[in-house]
Amino acid sequence: ETGVTQSPTHLIKTRGQQVTLRCSSQSGHNTVSWYQQALGQGPQFIFQYYREEENGRGNFPPRFSGLQFPNYSSELNVNALELDDSALYLCASSVTNTGELFFGEGSRLTVL
Amino acid sequence: KQEVTQIPAALSVPEGENLVLNCSFTDSAIYNLQWFRQDPGKGLTSLLLIQSSQREQTSGRLNASLDKSSGRSTLYIAASQPGDSATYLCAVGSAGTYKYIFGTGTRLKVLA
Numbered sequence: 001e002t003g004v005t006q007s008p009t010h011l012i013k014t015r016g017q018q019v020t021l022r023c024s025s026q027s028g029h030n031t032v033s034w035y036q037q038a039l040g041q042g043p044q045f046i047f048q049y050y051r052e053e054e055n056g057r058g059n060f061p062p063r064f065s066g067l068q069f070p071n072y073s074s075e076l077n078v079n080a081l082e083l084d085d086s087a088l089y090l091c092a093s094s095v096t097n098t099g100e101l102f103f104g105e106g107s108r109l110t111v112l
Numbered sequence: 113k114q115e116v117t118q119i120p121a122a123l124s125v126p127e128g129e130n131l132v133l134n135c136s137f138t139d140s141a142i143y144n145l146q147w148f149r150q151d152p153g154k155g156l157t158s159l160l161l162i163q164s165s166q167r168e169q170t171s172g173r174l175n176a177s178l179d180k181s182s183g184r185s186t187l188y189i190a191a192s193q194p195g196d197s198a199t200y201l202c203a204v205g206s207a208g209t210y211k212y213i214f215g216t217g218t219r220l221k222v223l224a
Contacts, residue, residue: 042214056210
């Protein structure tokens with residue numbers, strides 16, 4: 001059984017640029033959530049996708065957007081990058097009956 | 113608004129000791145609670161999931177309990193080993209929402 005995979009693992013961008021992060025769900029999981037984890041903090045919920053629709057959103061501005069594809073993989077897009085966007089971005093997949101989250105290894109974004 | 117607190121923030125113990133990590137939450141209307149382990153710079157590994165109707169869950173040397181009425185969960189680690197050194201995070205899934213609220217974690221170091 002393949003777990004959650006994320007790409008890229010590390011990337012460096014400059015302020016004002018745009019970034020796309022990718023996530024492949026664990027087999028059989030139909031729900032994908034994205035979290036942002038700043039250094040020394042717990043993860044913060046960005047949004048969740050279910051059946052290709054945004055299913056809930058945390059306290060993040062509209063420049064954070066996402067997609068879920070028919071195969072349940074997902075993308076997180078961040079426009080107009082700011083220095084504070086530097087963080088570990090975590091993708092988690094789940095099944096709706098238990099809600100248990102399974103995380104990938106994350107994408108480490110550094111904004112200069 | 114759900115808030116999750118973990119105490120202590122850091123803990124250092126000698127190998128072989130039994131230990132308890134604490135997680136408290138402010139809103140008892142939870143859907144479930146999940147404990148995770150995170151190694152430095154890595155993603156989150158699911159340890160235990162407790163549904164709101166359950167009182168405890170066990171996996172190997174780990175036991176997690178849930179007391180909704182007092183807003184508390186504890187993670188008990190028996191016979192700690194150096195390989196248990198990591199940050200332990202609890203996350204609360206609230207009823208009627210799709211997001212988990214995380215604590216800031218307990219950083220555990222088990223000394224050989």
